[in-house]
Every structure is written in structure tokens, then in C-alpha cells.
Amino acid sequence: MSAKEPLTGGRQAPAELLLRDVHVLDPRARIDARHDLLVRGGRIAELGEPGSLEAGADEELIEGHGRLRLLPAFFDPHVHLRTPGQEHKEDLETGTRAAAAGGFGAVIAMPNTDPVLDSAPLLRSLRDAAAREARIPVGFLPAITRGLEGEQLSEMAELRQEGALGFTDDGKPVRSAGMLRKALQYQRLCGGVLALHEEDPTLSRGGSMNEGAVSAALGIAGIPTVAESTMVARDAALAGYEDARVHFQHLSCAASADAVADAKARGWRVSAEVCPHHLLLTDEDVRGMDTSMKMHPPLTTEADRLALIEALRAGTIDCVATDHAPHARDEKEVPFEQAPMGSTGLETAFAALHTSLVLAGVIELALLVERMTAGAALFELPTPSIAPGEPANLTLVDLDATWVAGEHGWESRSENCCFAGRQLRGRVLLTVAAGTLAHRDHTLAMVDA
Amino acid sequence: MKHLISIEDLDRGAIERIVVQAERFAEVSDREIKKVPALRGRMVLNLFYEASTRTRSSFELAAKRLSADVVNFAASGSSVEKGESLKDTVLTLSAHKPDAIVLRTPWAGAAELVSRWCSAAIVNAGDGKREHPTQALLDVYTLRQRLGQIDDASIWIVGDVAHSRVARSNILAFQRMGARVTVAGPPTLIPRGIEELGCEIRYTLDELDSADVVYALRMQRERMSETWVPSTREYAAWYQINARRLTPRQILMHPGPVNRGVELSGEVVDSPQAVITAQVEAGVVVRMAVLYELLAGAREPHPVSAGASGAGNGQLAEAPAVAPAPPPVGAGRLA
Numbered sequence: 202m203s204a205k206e207p208l209t210g211g212r213q214a215p216a217e218l219l220l221r222d223v224h225v226l227d228p229r230a231r232i233d234a235r236h237d238l239l240v241r242g243g244r245i246a247e248l249g250e251p252g253s254l255e256a257g258a259d260e261e262l263i264e265g266h267g268r269l270r271l272l273p274a275f276f277d278p279h280v281h282l283r284t285p286g287q288e289h290k291e292d293l294e295t296g297t298r299a300a301a302a303g304g305f306g307a308v309i310a311m312p313n314t315d316p317v318l319d320s321a322p323l324l325r326s327l328r329d330a331a332a333r334e335a336r337i338p339v340g341f342l343p344a345i346t347r348g349l350e351g352e353q354l355s356e357m358a359e360l361r362q363e364g365a366l367g368f369t370d371d372g373k374p375v376r377s378a379g380m381l382r383k384a385l386q387y388q389r390l391c392g393g394v395l396a397l398h399e400e401d402p403t404l405s406r407g408g409s410m411n412e413g414a415v416s417a418a419l420g421i422a423g424i425p426t427v428a429e430s431t432m433v434a435r436d437a438a439l440a441g442y443e444d445a446r447v448h449f450q451h452l453s454c455a456a457s458a459d460a461v462a463d464a465k466a467r468g469w470r471v472s473a474e475v476c477p478h479h480l481l482l483t484d485e486d487v488r489g490m491d492t493s494m495k496m497h498p499p500l501t502t503e504a505d506r507l508a509l510i511e512a513l514r515a516g517t518i519d520c521v522a523t524d525h526a527p528h529a530r531d532e533k534e535v536p537f538e539q540a541p542m543g544s545t546g547l548e549t550a551f552a553a554l555h556t557s558l559v560l561a562g563v564i565e566l567a568l569l570v571e572r573m574t575a576g577a578a579l580f581e582l583p584t585p586s587i588a589p590g591e592p593a594n595l596t597l598v599d600l601d602a603t604w605v606a607g608e609h610g611w612e613s614r615s616e617n618c619c620f621a622g623r624q625l626r627g628r629v630l631l632t633v634a635a636g637t638l639a640h641r642d643h644t645l646a647m648v649d650a
Numbered sequence: 651m652k653h654l655i656s657i658e659d660l661d662r663g664a665i666e667r668i669v670v671q672a673e674r675f676a677e678v679s680d681r682e683i684k685k686v687p688a689l690r691g692r693m694v695l696n697l698f699y700e701a702s703t704r705t706r707s708s709f710e711l712a713a714k715r716l717s718a719d720v721v722n723f724a725a726s727g728s729s730v731e732k733g734e735s736l737k738d739t740v741l742t743l744s745a746h747k748p749d750a751i752v753l754r755t756p757w758a759g760a761a762e763l764v765s766r767w768c769s770a771a772i773v774n775a776g777d778g779k780r781e782h783p784t785q786a787l788l789d790v791y792t793l794r795q796r797l798g799q800i801d802d803a804s805i806w807i808v809g810d811v812a813h814s815r816v817a818r819s820n821i822l823a824f825q826r827m828g829a830r831v832t833v834a835g836p837p838t839l840i841p842r843g844i845e846e847l848g849c850e851i852r853y854t855l856d857e858l859d860s861a862d863v864v865y866a867l868r869m870q871r872e873r874m875s876e877t878w879v880p881s882t883r884e885y886a887a888w889y890q891i892n893a894r895r896l897t898p899r900q901i902l903m904h905p906g907p908v909n910r911g912v913e914l915s916g917e918v919v920d921s922p923q924a925v926i927t928a929q930v931e932a933g934v935v936v937r938m939a940v941l942y943e944l945l946a947g948a949r950e951p952h953p954v955s956a957g958a959s960g961a962g963n964g965q966l967a968e969a970p971a972v973a974p975a976p977p978p979v980g981a982g983r984l985a
Contacts, residue, residue, distance in 0.1 A: 415843070416841065419758050420780035421778070535757075538759075
């Protein structure tokens with residue numbers, strides 16, 4: 202039903218590039234070999250044997266020396282760009298710059314802005330702004346309920362006509378099962394995936410971190426994992442009953458993954474995402490009460506972390522999403538319980554997962570690339586693909602490059618990154634999004650030399 | 651020891667050092683003139699974000715007995731109510747160059763944060779529901795006065811453990827001193843995972859007679875309206891420490907203020923087993939010892955007379971020309 206282009210932004214001049222002797226890895230296209238790749242007019246013009254293609258006068262030459270990896274650009278179905286209303290945290294330009302720096306070729310922005318994105322005129326103006334300001338294409342999920350208040354449906358059909366990719370009340374659950382059911386029914390009219398933040402507020406109330414030994418030791422009220430998993434189970438059942446399409450956001454625990462696996466086994470149309478921080482960190486990392494470690498849902502236990510990795514590997518969880526949630530320094534520089542929830546994540550997602558999962562031998566690089574690009578199809582968008590004729594959506598990475606997260610600052614306006622200060626391996630050197638050059642790392646020239 | 655933020659930072663030796671120092675200060679409290687010049691010229695800032703009469707006045711008295719200057723800063727009626735952040739408040743007050751900041755806030759971890767923002771020694775006087783280390787130290791002191799030593803003693807902490815910073819600090823401190831700790835209370839108020847601190851959990855008081863020490867926690871009335879327990883009446887029926895439950899050989903402790911008729915019956919409060927007023931008394935001398943430890947740089951136990959020597963005077967300590975150790979007591983005399 203969506204009448205408009207689903208994504209806006211990233212409309213700079215088309216890229217003209219020759220990537221010579223790069224190791225191309227596109228798991229879906231079953232490419233894992235050294236190639237030359239020519240981008241002309243923003244499209245992949247040719248894919249040839251290494252050393253077979255020559256750069257024309259208009260094309261920038263980048264040497265891969267057989268070592269640099271060329272991947273399909275990543276897709277992030279869950280970011281907070283904070284526009285409108287909270288531009289002191291992030292805006293369309295800084296947020297998409299951060300995304301491009303992390304190798305993302307497109308992102309989906311959440312509606313918990315100020316005002317809440319819940320009306321067609323606001324969506325129109327936001328899409329116009331993104332077309333002007335965003336470095337890479339941005340899709341929008343307006344609110345399921347007006348003002349995220351859970352009382353009344355937003356005008357979903359009109360929002361879809363205006364280009365809404367789907368809907369979410371992210372940041373909050375749709376508390377009432379009856380209200381969610383109406384949204385699921387209305388989906389038959391207007392389409393659009395319903396993305397769900399799952400949390401039973403009567404269970405999570407007052408909590409600032411995962412409930413368990415660490416919260417008991419710190420004297421911080423805990424959020425039990427059942428606050429999430431019971432809602433995943435409830436809403437999966439509702440989706441099954443209405444034969445509706447739902448996507449579970451930022452799963453954080455083993456029980457939620459089990460609930461999704463159960464729903465998929467029944468043939469219900471559900472999908473799920475997981476964040477890098479839930480795959481790599483646990484509530485033990487909260488002991489220091491660093492407010493960058495405070496997020497929603499909270500960091501859980503090692504057993505949950507391992508179960509999430511397994512679910513991602515098995516495909517129960519379909520994709521990685523960052524839940525990039527910028528907050529200003531003064532908002533986070535407060536006692537843990539007072540701090541807002543969220544960590545930035547766009548600039549570190551690939552490197553952190555590569556370092557701790559791929560290099561550690563937990564998952565294959567090809568699987569990581571697949572899961573970091575799978576989000577597009579879940580929202581009915583074309584999956585980036587490395588094939589002649591396709592629009593260029595590419596990420597060039599140096600898997601051997603070592604860097605310390607945040608050492609040279611951030612592209613994001615905010616610095617509340619849970620991986621800050623960690624030594625990471627794998628660096629995004631170049632991102633081409635929708636055919637335009639969206640990011641070029643400052644070390645690229647040195648690699649070339 | 652630069653700060654006192656958590657009992658976790660103290661080993662048994664450090665706790666004993668503070669307790670022994672407190673015992674020395676207790677002598678001072680019995681004298682007619684209750685002051686020593688150990689911290690003369692030092693400034694102690696009491697920064698309280700929560701209402702507190704006892705803890706604050708106990709710290710104030712402790713600082714004054716050590717001849718320090720004391721400034722009290724309460725968050726209500728101040729710049730905090732105008733929206734000033736904790737960080738800005740601390741930076742502003744730091745301009746007065748306090749040597750120690752005694753901090754009470756409703757937020758876990760706040761004392762640690764503040765210690766990063768300024769150079770003063772930080773004394774955690776309660777950070778949210780996390781810790782209240784000076785309470786634990788004064789409780790250890792009180793118990794040692796009664797029992798001599800508390801190794802192998804069985805201590806039951808009874809009541810609202812979930813919302814109690816006293817419980818957390820005391821579980822750690824009592825265990826550091828060799829005691830066995832059991833927490834008991836309604837299941838809704840015993841936090842999941844607390845056993846990983848090393849304590850046992852009981853949901854009834856059926857085995858209370860095995861305890862050498864019964865430490866009752868304050869049951870705040872607002873917990874009833876939040877339905878943590880069905881009613882005050884039911885709570886009292888199951889968890890109140892009364893003459894029927896308390897045996898004559900047991901010691902009864904409570905951090906105050908007591909809700910008579912809720913967590914404690916009136917008769918046990920007034921019984922000779924209750925050491926509640928001794929705990930209050932201990933508060934001053936233990937807090938003196940803590941301030942002394944942090945500001946006079948005491949590294950090992952020594953008598954007040956030696957402790958009040960040059961080391962307590964900061965830079966003067968390094969000046970060899972300064973006269974030998976000043977006398978331990980007698981505020982009226984020049985040090």
C-alpha cells in the first residue's frame with residue numbers, strides 16, 4: 202500500500218569507483234573471492250577477475266591488495282536519530298554519518314521523538330528533511346499508537362501512504378493486548394510490519410538493570426527477563442491468531458528466543474533482532490555502574506548471552522540491530538539509576554561483533570554479514586547485493602586494522618557507547634550507500650600508500 | 651584509604667583498624683571536654699540529598715569533636731531544587747575546598763561518581779539502596795563491645811532487605827569479620843540473587859533461636875501501599891521481633907528509627923538485650939575514626955596522642971620545624 206519510495210536520503214552525487222583486487226564476500230550471492238569491482242554512476246558496473254579492470258578518468262581507484270574485504274552494506278532496522286526535538290543528542294545528519302562510518306547503507310529510525318512521529322504531515326516533513334540531510338537512506342517507523350500512549354491507533358493507513366515502512370511504539374510496549382490486536386487487524390488494510398518493544402511494565406517497573414545477583418549486590422531494582430519473554434509469547438500468539446506480521450525488537454534473553462522459536466515452529470509470521478551489546482556484554486559489565494551500560498532491555502546474564510548467540514546462529518533471530526540510542530553527556534553523567542536508557546552502537550557494531558564473535562571462532566564472518574544485512578528484507582526492502590547492475594551498497598573493511606573505540610571521537614553527536622575504550626579489530630574504510638559515497642575513513646589513504 | 655564508599659573496599663584489617671581507633675575516641679567522649687585537635691583547620695562538608703537527622707548530626711558531631719570545620723548542605727531549599735545537577739553541585743561546593751565530603755543520596759553509585767569529580771575524600775553516608783558503610787562499621791563496633799569478637803557468630807538480618815542499604819553493607823561487613831549471616835523476610839522483600847553475597851535466606855523466623863544476634867531492619871510504611879506485603883498487621887504477625895521470638899541470650903540491633911509495633915515490639919526495644927542506643931553512641935566515635943583515617947592519613951592503629959600529631963595537619967607535617975606531637979585532648983590548648 203505504501204505509495205512512496207520507502208527510504209529517503211543519501212542522494213549525493215553517484216559514486217565512480219574502481220575497487221581493485223578486493224576480497225568480495227556476499228554470502229547470499231555465494232561470492233567469496235578476490236575481484237575487481239567497478240562502480241559507475243552509482244551502480245555496480247562490472248565484477249571481474251583481480252587486476253582485470255582499469256579505472257577510467259572519472260573513477261577513483263582503491264587498491265585492496267587482495268586483503269581488504271568488500272561486503273554488502275549493512276542494514277540497521279533500529280536506530281534513534283532523535284529528530285525532531287532532541288537534536289542535542291543526534292540529528293539526521295550526525296546519526297546517518299555515524300551509520301555510514303559503521304558500514305551501514307540504510308537505517309530505520311524510531312518514532313519516540315518530540316513530538317512523537319505519529320502523523321502524516323510530520324512524516325512528510327521528516328522524510329523531506331532526511332532527503333536533504335541524511336548521508337544514507339533512512340526509513341521511518343511511525344508510532345502504532347498516538348503519542349506512544351497505547352490508547353488510540355495512529356492513522357496507520359495515511360501514514361503508509363506517506364511512506365511509513367511499518368509501525369512501532371519502541372521505547373514502550375503496547376501494553377494492552379486488545380490495543381495491539383486492533384493494530385494487527387488494521388495491518389490487513391494498510392500493511393507494514395509491526396515492530397514490538399516487549400516489556401511488561403508491571404514486571405519491569407522501577408528497574409534499572411537485569412534482576413539477579415548483580416542487581417542484588419548493587420542495591421539497584423532489577424528487571425526480570427520474564428518482563429520481556431512473557432510479552433513476546435503473548436504477542437506472538439496474537440500475531441498467530443490474526444495471521445499478522447510482527448517483528449520483535451532487541452531480544453535480550455534466552456526465554457524470549459525460545460518464545461520466538463516456538464512461534465516460528467508454528468508458522469506464525471514473526472521475526473526478531475538482537476543488539477551487539479546483548480551478544481557481547483552481560484550484567485557483570487554493569488558492576489562499575491557506567492551509565493553507558495544502562496539500556497533497555499538491560500544487559501542480562503552470560504547464559505542469556507550465549508543463548509542469543511545460538512539463536513542468531515540458528516536463524517531464530519533473523520538480524521542484528523544496533524538500537525543506537527544517543528544521549529548527551531550531561532544526561533548520562535549522573536548516577537546510574539537516574540540515567541536514561543541507551544547506548545550508541547552504529548560505529549562499533551561490526552567491529553565489536555567481528556572482534557568478539559568472528560575472531561573468537563564463535564560464528565563465521567559470512568554469517569555475521571548475512572545477519573547484518575538481513576534486516577532490509579524483513580521490512581520488505583531490497584537486500585543489498587554485490588552483482589552487476591545492482592545499485593552500489595557496499596562496505597569496504599580492513600579486518601586486520603586495530604583501533605580503540607572512541608579514540609578519535611565519534612561521528613555521532615553523542616558518545617554514550619558501551620564499547621568505548623575497547624580495543625577492536627576490523628575497521629570500516631569505505632561505505633557506499635544507494636550508489637553514493639557515504640563514508641571514507643581517514644586511514645584509507647594510508648592503506649593505499 | 652582515600653575514600654569510604656563500600657565495605658567491599660575494606661578487608662578485615664581495615665575494619666579492625668577503624669574499630670580500634672573508634673575505641674580510642676570513645677575514651678574522649680567520656681571526658682568532660684570531648685574534643686581533640688586532630689583535624690583542626692580541615693573542612694568536612696555534609697552533602698545530603700535525603701532527609702536524615704541522625705546520620706547527618708552524627709557525622710557533624712564526629713567532625714566537630716575532631717575540631718574540623720563543618721558545613722551542612724541539604725539538597726532541599728538549595729540550588730538542587732532549581733535543577734542543578736549532582737555534578738554541578740559538587741563542582742560548585744568543591745570551590746570551598748572541603749577535605750572530606752560526606753554524601754547521602756537516593757542513587758546507587760553516586761559516591762563513586764562524586765569521587766571522580768573532586769579531590770576531597772568521599773564518605774558514603776548512604777547511596778540509594780546500595781550501601782551505608784559507616785552504619786556497618788558502627789554495628790561491628792557495637793557488637794565487639796558486647797561480644798568481644800564476632801567470629802562464628804550467627805547474625806540474622808530480618809525484614810525489608812530489598813530496599814535496605816544497611817542490609818547490604820552489614821552482610822558484607824559481618825562476613826568480613828567472620829560471622830555467618832542469614833537474611834530473613836517476606837519473599838517479596840528478599841532480592842533474587844542476594845545469596846551470592848554469601849548469606850543464607852529464610853522466609854520465616856522459625857529458626858530464629860539459632861541466631862546470636864538479631865538485626866531488625868526498618869519496615870517503611872510506604873512499602874505497604876506499594877503492596878510488597880499485604881498489610882502491616884500481617885507483616886508484624888510473621889516478622890516482628892517480640893518477646894515471644896527473642897530469647898534472652900540474643901542481642902537485638904536496629905539501625906533506627908524504629909517503628910514500634912511493626913518490626914519491633916515495644917517490650918524488646920526497651921529490653922536489656924537491645925543495643926539500639928549503643929549503636930547511636932557508636933555512630934559518633936566510628937565516624938570520628940573514619941574521618942580521622944581518611945584525613946589524618948592514619949595507616950595503622952596508634953594512640954590518639956600520636957594520631958593527632960603532625961600528620962593531621964597536612965602540609966605542616968612535612969615541616970621539620972614544627973613542635974612534636976600536640977597533646978591528644980584539651981581543645982583549649984594550643985596544638
